Amino acid sequence: MPQLDTSTWFTVILSMLLSLFILMQLKFTKHSSFSPPQPKTPTKSKYSTPWETKWTKTYLPHSLRLQ
Secondary structure: OOOOOOOOHHHHHHHHHHHHHHHHHHHHHHOOOOOOOOOOOOOOOOOOOOOOOOOOOOOOOOOOOOO
């Protein structure tokens, strides 16, 4: 039974790690870095909805009784 030749394993593993490192570096450089969000001035807009002028009833759950 022939013996397994392991003399080239070091070269294969080293070249694989080097190529993975290069590929990951290329992948990371394509992504833009995170920029913090710019402050936004709040604008308050007034919507005319029919329920704004009416009183809205708040219903209690059935388990709670009125006091």
